[in-house]
Amino acid sequence: VMAVDHLSGERATAQFDVEVMKVYLAGGQREHEIATRMAQLVASDPIFSKEDRVRLARKDLYKASIRKAGHAWKTILEKGLSEEESMKLRHFVDEPTFTDLHWGMFIPAIKGQGTEEQQHKWLSLAYKMSIIGCYAQTELGHGSNVQGLETTATFDPATDEFVMHSPTLTSTKWWPGGLGKASTHALVYARLITDNKDHGIHAFIVQIRSLEDHVPLPNVTVGDIGVKFGNGGYNTMDNGFLRFDHVRIPRENMLMRLATVTKDGKYERSDKPRQLGYGAMVFVRQGIVIDASNYLSRAVTIAVRYSAVRRQFGNKDEPGELQVIEYRTQQSKLFPLLATAYAYRAVGFWMKWLYADVMERLKNNDFSTLPEVHACTAGLKSIATSVTADGIEECRKLCGGHGYLCASGLPELYAVYVPACTYEGDNTILLLQVARFLLKTLSQIGKVKPVGTAAYLGNVKQLSTQNCKVSQGHEWSNPSILLEAFEARSARQAAAVALRLARGSGSEADFQENTPELVESARAHCQLIVVSKFIEHLQTETIPEGIKEQLMLMCNTYALSQIVENAGDFLATGYLTGKQIALAKDELKHLFDKIRPNAVALVDAFDHTDDYLGSALGRYDGDVYTHLYKGAFKESLNDTVVVDGYEEYLKPLLTQNLWGPQSKL
Amino acid sequence: VMAVDHLSGERATAQFDVEVMKVYLAGGQREHEIATRMAQLVASDPIFSKEDRVRLARKDLYKASIRKAGHAWKTILEKGLSEEESMKLRHFVDEPTFTDLHWGMFIPAIKGQGTEEQQHKWLSLAYKMSIIGCYAQTELGHGSNVQGLETTATFDPATDEFVMHSPTLTSTKWWPGGLGKASTHALVYARLITDNKDHGIHAFIVQIRSLEDHVPLPNVTVGDIGVKFGNGGYNTMDNGFLRFDHVRIPRENMLMRLATVTKDGKYERSDKPRQLGYGAMVFVRQGIVIDASNYLSRAVTIAVRYSAVRRQFGNKDEPGELQVIEYRTQQSKLFPLLATAYAYRAVGFWMKWLYADVMERLKNNDFSTLPEVHACTAGLKSIATSVTADGIEECRKLCGGHGYLCASGLPELYAVYVPACTYEGDNTILLLQVARFLLKTLSQIGKVKPVGTAAYLGNVKQLSTQNCKVSQGHEWSNPSILLEAFEARSARQAAAVALRLARGSGSEADFQENTPELVESARAHCQLIVVSKFIEHLQTETIPEGIKEQLMLMCNTYALSQIVENAGDFLATGYLTGKQIALAKDELKHLFDKIRPNAVALVDAFDHTDDYLGSALGRYDGDVYTHLYKGAFKESLNDTVVVDGYEEYLKPLLTQNLWGPQSKL
Ligand SMILES: Cc1cc2nc3c(=O)[nH]c(=O)nc-3n(C[C@H](O)[C@H](O)[C@H](O)COP(=O)(O)OP(=O)(O)OC[C@H]3O[C@@H](n4cnc5c(N)ncnc54)[C@H](O)[C@@H]3O)c2cc1C
Ligand SMILES: Cc1cc2nc3c(=O)[nH]c(=O)nc-3n(C[C@H](O)[C@H](O)[C@H](O)COP(=O)(O)OP(=O)(O)OC[C@H]3O[C@@H](n4cnc5c(N)ncnc54)[C@H](O)[C@@H]3O)c2cc1C
Ligand SMILES: [Ca+2]
Structure with missing residues (x-):
């Protein structure tokens, strides 16, 4: 078969070397090579297909998405991909998922705010994905104004624990990606209270689901916050809600690089410059x-x-x-x-x-x-x-x-x-x-x-x-x-x-x-x-x-x-x-x-593959109409020539039989 | 239970009479009364509920939508609603559906372009909904430029018929609402050809599905064009595609108010001013x-x-x-x-x-x-x-x-x-x-x-x-x-x-x-x-x-x-x-x-009911957080505490058992 290229005429008029521009836009030869290879890897693996995304009900969409996330991880291990390659691979899988927050927020926050000991403990688990972490800052009632968060972490010197609690409806954690269904741990931002004194917002690592069977731990209420804008889109992500009813965590679970609470409940700021987070x-x-x-x-x-x-x-x-x-x-x-x-x-x-x-x-x-x-x-x-x-x-x-x-x-x-x-x-x-x-x-x-x-x-x-x-x-x-x-x-x-x-x-x-x-x-x-x-x-x-x-x-x-x-x-x-x-x-x-x-x-020169673009209009070969037309045959409504619902809802109308035996109107 | 109104303070500061403004915005007392009554009628009928819309897969969404359309029609007949009331009722049902095109485009076009005889014949059927009509102008290759449409209607004097044909891929009708799955008839815009002469674009009524069993007629290829932007949204509508392979229709099916084709194939413009369509x-x-x-x-x-x-x-x-x-x-x-x-x-x-x-x-x-x-x-x-x-x-x-x-x-x-x-x-x-x-x-x-x-x-x-x-x-x-x-x-x-x-x-x-x-x-x-x-x-x-x-x-x-x-x-x-x-x-x-x-x-003063707004944020009583939280429990992902897919896709990850018997990664 001869390949069509409806845009070859357009390409012939170009006054520069597209390949050189590709390398420039990729940020260098090495980056270009990795991107090309990872794009190809994703495109050639049917598990990563985005084809059906817009047609799936939420449950199936989510299931497909966690499958892809897991498969990406397996691929990374199997092929021994570098960190740079792994990031590119996930980039081309091209859908928001719990691993974004795990790698992009949970781990960096521990790196930035944890002591060396804490980093060692948690990162060794997180790097293997023996735990899945999310970043739980926003609450139902507070987003932009982080200082207004209401979740409390009250220190109990008797047991050397913090008591995590959601005192109000508006203190419910709300939005964290990966929290809804996937995460085992959450990095929770909460108001630190020792000895009745409020020290403001600090970060705590809280286990929320069992590592045995994934069931939420006692006194933890957690779930997905519901459907978001736009078909597949962000709905592959399980943005979640989370409530604590006096959930206890060990004192060591407060990230203590910038401030510590001692065994006897004394609060101390460290002398580390706060600017390090910049x-x-x-x-x-x-x-x-x-x-x-x-x-x-x-x-x-x-x-x-x-x-x-x-x-x-x-x-x-x-x-x-x-x-x-x-x-x-x-x-x-x-x-x-x-x-x-x-x-x-x-x-x-x-x-x-x-x-x-x-x-x-x-x-x-x-x-x-x-x-x-x-x-x-x-x-x-x-x-x-x-x-x-x-x-x-x-x-x-x-x-x-x-x-x-x-x-x-x-x-x-x-x-x-x-x-x-x-x-x-x-x-x-x-x-x-x-x-x-x-x-x-x-x-x-x-x-x-x-x-x-x-x-x-x-x-x-x-x-x-x-x-x-x-x-x-x-x-x-x-x-x-x-x-x-x-x-x-x-x-x-x-x-x-x-x-x-x-x-x-x-x-x-x-x-x-x-x-x-x-x-x-x-x-x-x-x-x-x-x-x-x-x-x-x-x-x-x-x-x-x-x-x-x-x-x-x-x-x-x-x-x-x-x-x-x-x-x-x-x-x-x-x-x-x-x-x-x-x-x-x-x-x-x-x-x-x-x-x-x-x-x-x-x-x-942006070098987007057809697979990555996922667009009948934006195809490299410009063969738009053929592919729009072909695509329509994948629509579920076209599974049958006579649509499901005709007997119950359209026929009674057309036959003026709205009150007849068939009608379910 | 005492009704909450978190916004009562806001309402107390108003410096005008909201009820008077409501009547003004509705366009008059009668309009206001009708709107209030119809909004109430829709809100009180569970069949019209929009609740689940964003959570349904396309097939179920469509089925629910045609059910609503049928139920609206039944309600209109049962209650003997006036035209104005019927329009308002459909307005409050609040989702695009095939009846929009039937009432809003198919019927008006016949009124505007059909002769009196044609109006009598087709409108009497359409008014009862014994036929369902759509408006098929746009093609895959042509939208804005109507004069460029490619579908042909060639007159065959031997049989006194037009032969409707889609000569190219780009001539496929594409977009008409209600065409995909519901319509029995289409008002088709096509290039009129008599005696090898092209007379430009004219309108033809073409039956596309059997009135017996709704199966597409021979040589008609028709279906839904696929999922559109935004969850429920416009996906309740079956925008469709349509191809003709030499489909014959009687000469009388050309709308002839402004131009006619005689039995012997003569094309004549009527002396009716073309401006009448304005x-x-x-x-x-x-x-x-x-x-x-x-x-x-x-x-x-x-x-x-x-x-x-x-x-x-x-x-x-x-x-x-x-x-x-x-x-x-x-x-x-x-x-x-x-x-x-x-x-x-x-x-x-x-x-x-x-x-x-x-x-x-x-x-x-x-x-x-x-x-x-x-x-x-x-x-x-x-x-x-x-x-x-x-x-x-x-x-x-x-x-x-x-x-x-x-x-x-x-x-x-x-x-x-x-x-x-x-x-x-x-x-x-x-x-x-x-x-x-x-x-x-x-x-x-x-x-x-x-x-x-x-x-x-x-x-x-x-x-x-x-x-x-x-x-x-x-x-x-x-x-x-x-x-x-x-x-x-x-x-x-x-x-x-x-x-x-x-x-x-x-x-x-x-x-x-x-x-x-x-x-x-x-x-x-x-x-x-x-x-x-x-x-x-x-x-x-x-x-x-x-x-x-x-x-x-x-x-x-x-x-x-x-x-x-x-x-x-x-x-x-x-x-x-x-x-x-x-x-x-x-x-x-x-x-x-x-x-x-x-x-x-x-x-x-716009007088939008909570039912019509369908928004936890926009509730009249301002009780936003309670309803956001309650709403999350309707999300299908929350049907089980441990999400479907955990065993296959998350557990192998968390247990470092990616190649084990459970893994389907
Ligand atoms: C898809 C998505 C994913 C998310 N993922 C996470 C996550 O993983 N973890 C997490 O913790 N959170 C997450 N969030 C929450 C997100 O961080 C917050 O939504 C965001 O910070 C905005 O805060 P808000 O919603 O409180 O907006 P608000 O601050 O309530 O904004 C409402 C309006 O008020 C205005 N406003 C507010 N304050 C002022 C002011 N001082 N001056 C002028 N105007 C003002 C704003 O401009 C805006 O117009 C996510 C959100 C989304 C949508
Ligand atoms: C939800 C939906 C429902 C529809 N329902 C129906 C229906 O029931 N029946 C039906 O027949 N059709 C229907 N249509 C089709 C609709 O009428 C066309 O999509 C619309 O007329 C626009 O035409 P187009 O898609 O060809 O756009 P194009 O004309 O191809 O526009 C593409 C771009 O080209 C630009 N452009 C085109 N010509 C010029 C010019 N001369 N000068 C400058 N810029 C130009 C436009 O501005 C635009 O930016 C529907 C479409 C949608 C999205
Ligand atoms: Ca002022």
């Missing part, structure tokens, strides 16, 4: 930004390929119909998202460096960059996840009706991704943290030199007076002009809201009154970071010549489309004129023209 | 805008009530935690959406009038307002559905983690609503139609006086020169100032893009090059319509004094929040200054302060 936080957030790029690139791959296949309406001058990717409206939504996926990849690379830098500094007890790093990573998490979630939905809509079918792969992609806007910090609350940092930085100007991503605020005066000089469209493709625009806009917005606050009493109430403006200012700051890191990355890294031009195209497209999208800010601060915005729009169209012949190749 | 179009789009208001109001009701229950973080000055509805960021997203739901309700009322006006004019062969009406209703459909879909998701995110649970009611609400952005016309394509109308109107200024919603374009000169005079915040609550701002911005944007086109060659290619700006201009025009119709409505209708102030508050909040959200447009056109935008933001906060004590009452 490394883990930067690591997690770096992962979130890379993830955002990955999810967005999947949606963009599907939408770009399908837009090149889909034809609709004619051009009066030419025969046949136009590919919808030719339409400017389609391009003006799709190409900026493509550029964004590239931009977040570059930012992800930079954050890897940032993580290494932070770890190095922590080793040397240098905490000077931490506030800046904290703000910057919080903000990047916030904008990257929000933009990605919206971007996936946008891509889905750009596929017209067919995007609404699960066969497009897009509905599940959105549903499984969108909670990233909420977990690991609600995106609004994170931006408010960024805003507090910006205000503090501005208030210290002259006294403390701002560092890193906030350094430009040192120039706030100059940035506030000098307006943009663009007078011709092509100037908008100049990186230094773009960079200055973002710096000026962000500095001005931050200065403006700082001034408002300075005019007020400077109270918390003033801050609260101005939170909408503060959030906008924080967002401006974060968009600047993305632009500046992408530009820097292209200047400083050793990027192969063959792909540099395309990367610069992506960078300029990202920056310019952000200017157009946020024109209100640039105009309101007086930095740009309406005329300059119009020029930006024109230049953007020139960039779209440059992207157009490379569009399919630019998504090919 | 009435139906206005009617459908009016329904879409009312629907948008309804869906958005459901999401807003849930989010407002939950935001008043949910507490997070403290205010240093006060004890306890703040309700999250107190946060300005929360208000700045939530209150504009609340105002939007009110605005679309007012626009819906106006569109009812518009429909009556169009019908009256058509009766008198007055087609003068049709282009304006067409543009205006297309545009309102586009913005109302886009804003509503995004608004539902925004409300969900404003509920934090709990919004992601199906128990919040929000995931399904989004999933079931969002395709409204695509069906009945892709929203981008509709805005481009509006843009073409605006360009044409501008080009005729001086020759043809613009009418209706385009009348302001007659003032384009003046609107282009005179800038906004606001110098103090409170002026932003003046309706005439708000109205002028929207007129000026829209007129300027339209004039600017018209000028660009005029400078070019005026070709279709020029139009295509400027579609992003054209879409923006169309959107500006539609936002103006909403603002102007809301303002007019409040001035001219007899609105009870007791609710007028709150409605004006909603109107000003809607308008002002739109200005802030689209600040870029208002600034780029030079009509507003950055200072004036800042004043608008300040004034908006004052409006939020006025809304705050009324917020819960303003959503109560």
Whole structure:
């Protein structure tokens, strides 16, 4: 059989070497090789198939998911995969499951907060998966405000135990992934009480299920919290609830690296710097930004390929119909998202460096960059996840009706991704943290030199007076002009809201009154970071010549489309004129023209396999219609030609026999 | 038992009579009474329960859905409900099903395009539901471009029949609701061919399933296209595919009101004005805008009530935690959406009038307002559905983690609503139609006086020169100032893009090059319509004094929040200054302060019952946590304490026995 490739024409027009770009996007030759191998391993193993996911009832879905998790573990052991390979393998299995929390939260939290002795004890069990752990922080009544958690851990010196208790309905643990059905242990955040004194929130390891038969231990009430958004999606995960009725655990189960409770109930903070946890936080957030790029690139791959296949309406001058990717409206939504996926990849690379830098500094007890790093990573998490979630939905809509079918792969992609806007910090609350940092930085100007991503605020005066000089469209493709625009806009917005606050009493109430403006200012700051890191990355890294031009195209497209999208800010601060915005729009169209012949190749470079994409619309070969049609025959409603329910419910209707013997209406 | 009402404090602060507002929002006393009665009827009947919807596998979901549809029909007959009551009943059953298409598309299309004889024949069957009909226009390869459909209906004079045929894979009908499993008949849009001549797209009634046993007729291939976005959601509907292999139907089955084929194969257009179909179009789009208001109001009701229950973080000055509805960021997203739901309700009322006006004019062969009406209703459909879909998701995110649970009611609400952005016309394509109308109107200024919603374009000169005079915040609550701002911005944007086109060659290619700006201009025009119709409505209708102030508050909040959200447009056109935008933001906060004590009452006035909302977060009594917790016990994974799959998949893992006899990994 000859392989079809409906997109070969598109691939022929590419002006760069896709293979080189693949290696770049993967982060290096080795990473590329591992990813390719692991993707292949998953795709070739029928146990990992995602085919049926959207059609399964919850119980079957969950069962299939724990089977995959177990099978992945077996595969890892059997093949002796490295940690890096194992992570990639789980990545390509591509569904949330209890092991995410076990490896991604339970183990790192023990590493970060446990003493060496505790680490030794628990990690040796966890690494073998002799226990399954989850991360139980959120409660029914409290999520964002961790200090408000109500679960109590009261020390009983008589038995040298903590008594774990859920005093109210709202103190019920609620949301922890893997808790509902899989975990044997939970890392429980609870209010530590010794001698009637409340010492605030601390972490405790609590066994919740028997290691013999998996039955919940006495006085533990635990289960799954129910179905979540979007078909298969996140429903492979057993997010759970958990209540304690005076459950006793040994004193040693409190993680004691940062604070201890002695046998006689004395509470002592250790002298370990509390900042040590920052490394883990930067690591997690770096992962979130890379993830955002990955999810967005999947949606963009599907939408770009399908837009090149889909034809609709004619051009009066030419025969046949136009590919919808030719339409400017389609391009003006799709190409900026493509550029964004590239931009977040570059930012992800930079954050890897940032993580290494932070770890190095922590080793040397240098905490000077931490506030800046904290703000910057919080903000990047916030904008990257929000933009990605919206971007996936946008891509889905750009596929017209067919995007609404699960066969497009897009509905599940959105549903499984969108909670990233909420977990690991609600995106609004994170931006408010960024805003507090910006205000503090501005208030210290002259006294403390701002560092890193906030350094430009040192120039706030100059940035506030000098307006943009663009007078011709092509100037908008100049990186230094773009960079200055973002710096000026962000500095001005931050200065403006700082001034408002300075005019007020400077109270918390003033801050609260101005939170909408503060959030906008924080967002401006974060968009600047993305632009500046992408530009820097292209200047400083050793990027192969063959792909540099395309990367610069992506960078300029990202920056310019952000200017157009946020024109209100640039105009309101007086930095740009309406005329300059119009020029930006024109230049953007020139960039779209440059992207157009490379569009399919630019998504090919993300190197997503058909198996991983799971989309009839996004297939590499563009053979969309054949596969949509074939796919319909897997629908369970098509198991019989006459649908189950016809006799009871449709026939009485059609035969006007609603009250007859057959009718169950 | 004493009834709890956690929100009674909120209700006590309301400054208007909620009952009066309910009647207003329902559209009158009679409408309110019917709605209340039908909501109650549905809520009290267990067959209509939505409880299990998200937990059912597709087959069971579909079966439950056709059962409800049949039961609704039986109830309608049993109780002798009027047409209005029947529609409301189906509305409260609240899930898409085949009867929507039967009543909403199949029957109206026959009314619009069938001759009197044809209407008599088919409608008498359809009204009894002796046949079930669907609307089969879209194909795998063609949706938006109806003229590109490929299905053929070739006349065979030898037998006086049409031969229906699907010549290609892409000509497969794909998407029609009710086609997949329920319908006996399809209204098929196909390319009419007589004597080798292609006469373009016409409508044909084709029987597809036996009335005896529901088996598809010979040479008909039909089935369901598969699972769609979002759990229960739209999956209660059997969107279908359909292929014909030379299926013969009698000549009389072509709908012949506008064109006929004679026995000897002659094609003749009737002299009936083609515009007659416009009435139906206005009617459908009016329904879409009312629907948008309804869906958005459901999401807003849930989010407002939950935001008043949910507490997070403290205010240093006060004890306890703040309700999250107190946060300005929360208000700045939530209150504009609340105002939007009110605005679309007012626009819906106006569109009812518009429909009556169009019908009256058509009766008198007055087609003068049709282009304006067409543009205006297309545009309102586009913005109302886009804003509503995004608004539902925004409300969900404003509920934090709990919004992601199906128990919040929000995931399904989004999933079931969002395709409204695509069906009945892709929203981008509709805005481009509006843009073409605006360009044409501008080009005729001086020759043809613009009418209706385009009348302001007659003032384009003046609107282009005179800038906004606001110098103090409170002026932003003046309706005439708000109205002028929207007129000026829209007129300027339209004039600017018209000028660009005029400078070019005026070709279709020029139009295509400027579609992003054209879409923006169309959107500006539609936002103006909403603002102007809301303002007019409040001035001219007899609105009870007791609710007028709150409605004006909603109107000003809607308008002002739109200005802030689209600040870029208002600034780029030079009509507003950055200072004036800042004043608008300040004034908006004052409006939020006025809304705050009324917020819960303003959503109560939508009068959504707990049954209809189906949301633990949006309950009238605010007893959120009790019901979230109770709800979890209905999850099928909780049927057993030890989950199904433990023995096979978790135990081998935990016992390091992956290769043992139990393991099925
Ligand atoms: C899929 C998923 C998986 C999860 N997994 C886990 C897990 O494994 N372990 C675990 O412990 N938890 C988990 N969670 C819980 C998650 O961490 C919380 O949902 C998240 O932290 C948000 O908190 P919340 O739900 O309390 O939102 P809330 O804080 O209640 O937010 C509600 C609204 O209030 C606003 N708001 C709140 N405070 C403020 C403020 N100070 N200023 C302005 N606005 C404010 C928010 O912006 C939001 O709009 C998970 C959640 C989800 C959805
Ligand atoms: C839930 C649901 C129910 C449906 N029910 C029915 C039904 O009962 N009967 C029926 O016949 N059909 C039905 N449909 C089909 C529906 O009418 C079409 O999906 C819709 O008309 C959009 O057409 P499309 O899918 O071809 O999108 P496309 O036109 O292919 O759109 C793809 C992209 O191309 C862009 N595009 C296309 N043309 C242009 C242009 N000229 N300029 C700029 N951009 C362009 C669009 O904006 C979009 O971004 C249903 C669809 C859904 C999702
Ligand atoms: Ca105030």
